[in-house]
Amino acid sequence: MSESNRAVVLLSGGLDSATCLAIARDEGFEPHTISFRYGQRHEYELDRAEKMARQFGSASHRVVDIDLGQFGGSALTDRSIGVPKPASIDEISDSIPVTYVPARNTVFLSLALAFAETIGARDIFIGVNALDYSGYPDCRPEFITAYQAMANLATKASVEQDRPLRIHTPLIDWTKGQIIERGLALGVDYSLTLSCYDPGPGGVPCRRCDACLLRAKGFAENDLSDPALADG
Amino acid sequence: MSESNRAVVLLSGGLDSATCLAIARDEGFEPHTISFRYGQRHEYELDRAEKMARQFGSASHRVVDIDLGQFGGSALTDRSIGVPKPASIDEISDSIPVTYVPARNTVFLSLALAFAETIGARDIFIGVNALDYSGYPDCRPEFITAYQAMANLATKASVEQDRPLRIHTPLIDWTKGQIIERGLALGVDYSLTLSCYDPGPGGVPCRRCDACLLRAKGFAENDLSDPALADG
Numbered sequence: 001m002s003e004s005n006r007a008v009v010l011l012s013g014g015l016d017s018a019t020c021l022a023i024a025r026d027e028g029f030e031p032h033t034i035s036f037r038y039g040q041r042h043e044y045e046l047d048r049a050e051k052m053a054r055q056f057g058s059a060s061h062r063v064v065d066i067d068l069g070q071f072g073g074s075a076l077t078d079r080s081i082g083v084p085k086p087a088s089i090d091e092i093s094d095s096i097p098v099t100y101v102p103a104r105n106t107v108f109l110s111l112a113l114a115f116a117e118t119i120g121a122r123d124i125f126i127g128v129n130a131l132d133y134s135g136y137p138d139c140r141p142e143f144i145t146a147y148q149a150m151a152n153l154a155t156k157a158s159v160e161q162d163r164p165l166r167i168h169t170p171l172i173d174w175t176k177g178q179i180i181e182r183g184l185a186l187g188v189d190y191s192l193t194l195s196c197y198d199p200g201p202g203g204v205p206c207r208r209c210d211a212c213l214l215r216a217k218g219f220a221e222n223d224l225s226d227p228a229l230a231d232g
Numbered sequence: 233m234s235e236s237n238r239a240v241v242l243l244s245g246g247l248d249s250a251t252c253l254a255i256a257r258d259e260g261f262e263p264h265t266i267s268f269r270y271g272q273r274h275e276y277e278l279d280r281a282e283k284m285a286r287q288f289g290s291a292s293h294r295v296v297d298i299d300l301g302q303f304g305g306s307a308l309t310d311r312s313i314g315v316p317k318p319a320s321i322d323e324i325s326d327s328i329p330v331t332y333v334p335a336r337n338t339v340f341l342s343l344a345l346a347f348a349e350t351i352g353a354r355d356i357f358i359g360v361n362a363l364d365y366s367g368y369p370d371c372r373p374e375f376i377t378a379y380q381a382m383a384n385l386a387t388k389a390s391v392e393q394d395r396p397l398r399i400h401t402p403l404i405d406w407t408k409g410q411i412i413e414r415g416l417a418l419g420v421d422y423s424l425t426l427s428c429y430d431p432g433p434g435g436v437p438c439r440r441c442d443a444c445l446l447r448a449k450g451f452a453e454n455d456l457s458d459p460a461l462a463d464g
Contacts, residue, residue, distance in 0.1 A: 062302075064299075064302070065297075065298075065299070066297075066298050066343075067296075067297070068346060070294075070296070071346050071347050071349075071350040072350055073349065073350040095392075096388045096391065096392070100388050102345075102346040102349040102350050102387060102388070102389075103342055103343075103345040103346035103349060103386060103387055104346075105386070106342045106345055106346075106382070106383070106386045106387075107339070107342040107343060107345075107346060109342075110335055110338045110339040110341075110342040111298075111335075111339060113334075113335040113338055113339075114300060114303050114334040114335035114336075114338075114339060115303050117303075117305065117334040117335060118303040118304055118305040118334050137385065137386060137387060137388060137390065137391045138385075138386045138387070140385070142385050143382070143385040143386055146378070146381050146382035146385050146386075147382050147386075149378050149381070149382070150338070150375070150378035150379050150381070150382045151338070153369065153370075153372070153374050153375040153378050154335060154337070154338045154369060154370045154375055154378075154379075155334060155335055155338075155369060155370070156328045156332050156334070156369060157334075158369065159328065159369045160327075160328070
């Protein structure tokens with residue numbers, strides 16, 4: 001088991017995690033993808049995550065139920081809190097926005113850690129990005145470094161095995177344009193991905209939330225239109 | 233909120249967490265208790281946890297559903313794996329036993345962290361013990377220290393507030409006898425607690441698993457019989 005090339009890949013259905021999955025495969029890992037039904041505003045992204053898992057030949061794909069909406073405190077899990085729609089990308093708030101979900105990546109990584117241990121995986125991929133992002137604290141490199149240190153003290157696999165657990169964050173310091181460029185080179189079909197925080201019926205992106213604006217910037221940086229948009 | 237005396241207390245229904253709750257109250261915190269329906273072998277302990285929450289006047293009590301059984305790998309979530317019944321306390325395995333649940337405390341603390349953030353609590357109590365215990369890696373002080381460091385980088389509350397999050401582990405280096413002595417002084421009714429990994433119908437302790445043997449040692453160290461046993 002210690003020589004396993006299995007990796008757990010967190011998959012949201014968005015652009016970043018799809019690219020992360022492609023990178024994990026390209027690096028020779030056997031990806032086992034995990035998504036979360038956490039009380040998010042919409043489940044379209046779970047459908048997209050499954051499609052991405054299929055496209056990139058995940059060895060297994062799993063949707064874990066964990067209701068973070070029960071704690072509240074986020075526009076992404078509480079429909080009574082509106083998703084901000086800034087007038088332009090320059091108007092995106094400098095402070096942590098209401099779309100922040102309390103401890104979300106901590107919870108997701110912890111469940112990924114449990115899953116990794118049971119399948120003998122010592123590698124976890126997460127598509128966090130700390131450049132073209134919404135300012136969430138649990139997307140920053142210092143958080144990931146601390147998480148990895150903790151995880152290496154947390155499990156039986158860590159205590160009994162020589163090979164440390166690694167949290168891979170290949171996108172962490174890339175621009176959105178660089179992420180898309182790399183993904184296209186690896187064959188990611190971005191028409192299948194959904195980044196929007198607040199899509200309309202059928203999963204149609206709102207084009208106005210932070211996630212839509214950052215995504216548009218990424219395609220513009222590549223002189224491309226977004227294949228997920230009807231007029232893209 | 234930064235001056236809140238609210239504390240999240242993890243409550244399993246066992247002896248240690250009941251004592252931990254009593255200590256949190258004694259230290260002046262307003263306890264908000266959290267238990268987990270995680271696919272454990274039995275739910276008697278959840279009933280006991282609720283009773284303890286009521287006895288110690290939890291400001292709120294919450295049971296969170298997270299199915300760790302879906303990952304497997306533990307006798308506590310997979311009934312096809314037997315719970316070890318050593319011949320005596322001296323025969324308890326030195327290695328991490330099959331009752332270890334992958335990443336359990338990491339997952340539980342992460343959900344407690346999400347809950348704490350939404351209620352403005354900066355203190356989390358967990359009744360881990362690294363002396364009279366089953367050797368689980370996520371009960372050791374080095375794990376807790378690393379978890380706290382990670383948590384202080386993980387949340388909006390940590391980034392935006394001056395007061396750090398603290399993980400309190402008052403029992404971590406006590407013997408089982410010392411835990412019981414302290415709990416009795418604080419009025420814990422141990423007849424309500426259930427420590428057994430593998431109770432019979434109605435929640436009757438098996439008296440033979442690691443947890444039962446360690447509990448019996450604790451009462452013996454206090455020259456007491458266990459009030460939770462029919463002949464106690």
